[in-house]
Amino acid sequence: MKNPQAEEKRVLVYEHVGNPTNTDEISLNGLTIYLASTFSFVLAQLQGVGTRAEPNNLTKYRTDVRRMIGREEHAPTCVKRVLITGGAGQIAYALLPHLISGRVFGPQVRLMVHLLDIDGTENALRGVQMEIEDAASPVVVGVVTTTDLRVAFTDVDYAILLGGFPRLPGMERKELLAKNVEIITMHAAALDEYASRAVKVLVVANPANTLALIAKKRAASLPAENFSCLTRLDHDRLRGMIAKKIDSLKIPDAHGAVTAMQVRNVIIWGNHSSTQVPSAAKAQVRLGGRWVPVLDIIGDEEAVWLHDELVTQVQQRGAEILAARKLSSALSAAQAIANHFKD
Known part of the structure; x- marks a missing residue:
């Protein structure tokens, strides 16, 4: 007796290849594809025997089958x-899986990854390079590891500036400014001299907003609009906290857990520091298939939380994580960087 689960699945794809005897068999993921020259059969299968099928239907049929078996190929552009x-x-280490998976820039874009760090980190950089190679990324075509600014910045299309003095427990971001101005000035000068003229620059080292301004001024030959800083982390923190609060209210229309993906239109005003002003005034949450203003859901009893406690929580979240981990935010920062470029 045949076991239906053990039977080999087959997908028949017929293509007009110009040679009626040309049949190729390709096996992939347990599926067998037969490419044959029975063009009329496919037309009949698409719209029924005796009916006329348009060529674009055949193209759609082929595409759907390839997607079904995971065979749709993305030619590098x-x-x-x-x-x-x-x-x-640590942030670079957390960010790299996002980049080398193809999720950030898309599967059609091939990446040459440049990793820069200070003297004395050569062995650590080499270890990261080996891990990238071992990951068998579908998009990475090479890795450059260096402590030389010229090598690192030459012809780069995207520059993610993580490098800076680390924030220590009890240290405010403003205390980092004096230490990190020198670093960002060197990096901006290298951008100005060596990078692609269309390079997109994201400043993550803190205080990010101020350092982004310094970098833009120092790399004066590059378009000012190509410089940005990472406020997306605060933005996503705010979304997550609102979602968690609304989920705790157990609203019937929620139909399950409320996640950050269901929250939109939040705003972060000001610098990436404890002086920032998170705002949920225009925020909405998706419940029961429709977008509802957060202010309509949060009652008077929760208004204090929304306007006072929530603001403080977002402002101090980085310090809270630092106190708990003894290290600054890495996982969430990497996710925010990926979202910043992807969205």
Whole structure:
């Protein structure tokens, strides 16, 4: 007796290949594809025997089958050089899986990854390079590890500036400014001299907003609009906290757990520091298939939380994580960087 689960699944795809005797068999993921020259059969299968099928239907049929078996191929359209400073650090280590998976820039973009760090980190950089190679990334075509600014910045299309003095427990971001101005000035000068003229720059080292301004001024030959800083982390923290609060209210229309993906239109005003002003005034949450203003859900009893406690929680979240881990935010920062570029 045949076991239906053990039977080999087969998908028949017929293509007109110009040679009626040309049949190729390709096996992939347990599926067998037969490519044959029975063009009329496919037309009949698409719209029924005796009916006329348009060529675009055949194309759609082929595409649907390839998607079903995971065979749709993404031809590379370009190679982009992506620089990460502080390449041996914990945020870079958390960010790299996002980049080398193809999720950030898409599966059609091939990446040449540049990793820069300070003297003395050569072995650590080499270890990261080996891990990238071992990951068998579908998009990475090469890895450059260096402590030399010229090598690191030459022709880069994206520069993610993580490198800076680390924030220590009890240290405010403003205390980092004096230490990190020198670093960002050197990196901006290298961008100005060596990078692609269309390079997109994301400053993550803190205080990010101020350092982004310094970098933009120092790399004066590059378009000012190509510089940005990472406020997305605060933005996503705010979304997550609102979602958690609404979920705790057990609203019937929620139909399950409320997640950050169901929250939109939050705003972070000001610098990436304890002086920022998170705002949920225009925030909405998706419940029961419709977007509802958060202010309509949060009652008077929760208004204090929304306008006071929530603001403080977002402002102090980084310090809270630092106190708990004895290390600054890495996982969430990496996710925010990926979202910043992807969205």
